[in-house]
Amino acid sequence: MTDKIPVYEDIIKAHERILPFVHRTPVLSSTGINNIVGIHLYFKCENFQKVGAFKFRGATHAVRQLTADEAKKGVTTHSSGNHAAALSLAARQMNIPAYIVMPESAPAIKKKAVKGYGAEITFCDSTLEAREKTLDIVQQKTGATFIHPYHNFNVICGQGTAAKEFLEDYPDLDVIIAPVGGGGLISGTSIAAKAIKKGIKVFGAEPLNADDAYRSFKQGKLIPALKPNTIADGLLTSLSPLTFQIIRENLDDILTVKEETIVEAMRMIWERMKIIVEPSSAVPLAAVIENNRLFKGKKVGIIISGGNVDLDNLPFKLTH
Amino acid sequence: MTDKIPVYEDIIKAHERILPFVHRTPVLSSTGINNIVGIHLYFKCENFQKVGAFKFRGATHAVRQLTADEAKKGVTTHSSGNHAAALSLAARQMNIPAYIVMPESAPAIKKKAVKGYGAEITFCDSTLEAREKTLDIVQQKTGATFIHPYHNFNVICGQGTAAKEFLEDYPDLDVIIAPVGGGGLISGTSIAAKAIKKGIKVFGAEPLNADDAYRSFKQGKLIPALKPNTIADGLLTSLSPLTFQIIRENLDDILTVKEETIVEAMRMIWERMKIIVEPSSAVPLAAVIENNRLFKGKKVGIIISGGNVDLDNLPFKLTH
DSSP: OTTSOOOHHHHHHHHHHHTTTSOOOOEEOOHHHHHHHTSEEEEEEGGGSGGGBTHHHHHHHHHHTSOHHHHHHOEEEEOSSHHHHHHHHHHHHTTOOEEEEEETTSOHHHHHHHHHTTOEEEEEOSSHHHHHHHHHHHHHHHOOEEOOSSSOHHHHHHHHHHHHHHHHHOTTOSEEEEEOSSSHHHHHHHHHHHHHSTTOEEEEEEEGGGOHHHHHHHHTSOOOOSSOOOSOGGGOSOOOHHHHHHHHHHOSEEEEEOHHHHHHHHHHIIIIIOBOOOGGGGHHHHHHHHTGGGGTTOEEEEEEOBOOOOTTSOOGGGGO | OTTSOOOHHHHHHHHHHHTTTSOOOOEEOOHHHHHHHTSEEEEEEGGGSGGGBTHHHHHHHHHHTSOHHHHHHOEEEEOSSHHHHHHHHHHHHTTOOEEEEEETTSOHHHHHHHHHTTOEEEEEOSSHHHHHHHHHHHHHHHOOEEOOSSSOHHHHHHHHHHHHHHHHHOTTOSEEEEEOSSSHHHHHHHHHHHHHSTTOEEEEEEEGGGOHHHHHHHHTSOOOOSSOOOSOGGGOSOOOHHHHHHHHHHOSEEEEEOHHHHHHHHHHIIIIIOBOOOHHHHHHHHHHHHTGGGGTTOEEEEEEOBOOOOTTSOOGGGGO
8 A cells, every 4th residue: 555656636635634734835936046047946945844844744644644553553764864853743743652763873963853853763773774674673562653754655645745835836837846865755746746737847856976766767777876975965865666666657857966066056045045955955956057958948846855954064165 | 314213104105115126024933943932933034135134125215215316426335244235236226336335354255245236346444444434535436325324314214114014914023122233223123113013012132242232222322332242243333323312212121142142043043944044133032042031921023134144154163
């Protein structure tokens, strides 16, 4: 069930279910940035979403779809990023337990955030093997339901609600671009956008240094990232069979971008729009900068995925 | 004429005049910050104003009130901060010249901003004497009208329009707090707020390390700052006779805050609200943190004055 491919009707239902719990985030524009890139851009600001990232949509939808019996036993996942925080808060709002498996080496700030949302953390080594094994143990002990960050029907439906709101507010968009990590956001986005508006183009944007989705898309088979290494720390993960299938069927293209352009785009958003976005969120604007001619004369919507950055480790020195 | 004390009618007229040129900025709230401080806070986001600061309101109003003859000759001021950028853009929008006197030592980023808005810069030494002398020379040569950043009737009327919008959108506010530098913003704010809502309290917030307004207010006479030294670089200036008179008549109190609290408040806004504010803008929240009991049970409106920071020189290390 959790690896069924959603259709737009599923996203509509998901939206109704999560509406009381998530923010309808604003869409912002910047004359300054439009002038620099020569294209009309619209930014859907999921950095203003609860826990500071779109992940709260999918996590909320997933926990709200649990049966009463499942809910009682709680939810679990292995992650040190936004999905862990999102699942923790979504669970707390339902008064059910959340068990988060996290590497010891995770940044203190992320451990603090997850603890702050009331989750129980189990630490493990940082290998994928250690994480999965620890998750198994936690599941056996607690009976909690594993909520995968993107290889999950309900999560993808939740992530698709951002694009639904975007096109309700800005029906004129010709293009939507979202970043691609594990593919949950771009999957939900592409299902919603293609159903709502015939002829709309949907692009994924990915760091060149973590281009598993690009290579999978071009070669027609799932190729996991080997040694992803990008400043866009939310995009280190590889596609799952489910998100790969959706991406393959729905996307117009995947655009890869250089690290310098990501930092340039992030700085542009901070300086011109006065909003805080994480590096992953700057990847679509970087794609517009690097592929300017592709978008000339178009109204381009960008999903800002989140705003969680470590203020003590900002990347801007790179640009000077 | 430029040192007459405005009444609320003047601010209403100013608002009508500048409406086509300025943003009506949003008001944001943060459940996270409300929970931390235990008070309901509302933030009027002038960091999203054009040029990234409320100063654009006053500058726009001042240039729009010039006679045709005056306008032709342009405007001038001495400043390296937000007023210089605001006046430059306001002048460009009217296709009139702006002449900005600026110390050689001003940060490159500020010179670039003012040049970017099409102004002509005249450099001078960094003493006040050198600035005033250079301004005299520029005025004699060009016939440009000097627009003082706050000792100016039309500028104060323009700054007051932020509080007018704030109370139109949130008529329930019990308190408004704005930062105090030269006093233009708090002057306009207090005139508007006290006229719109009987019984509303208006507080100025000021760094302890630049507390000329506090001392002037308490001692009933204008006492310029001697050696102001604060991270809130927009608040280094001292009151003028005009702003002192308004503040003296209108404010309920001035609250001074420590440097550490300013940095703590700034970090809280960045991390929780995902918006970029300059240190001066964090001073009112710092005042709420340091004077928590004063505001218990109240709906408190804070004017976020601007969002222009040097991303290569952020102050957050101080808090660790």
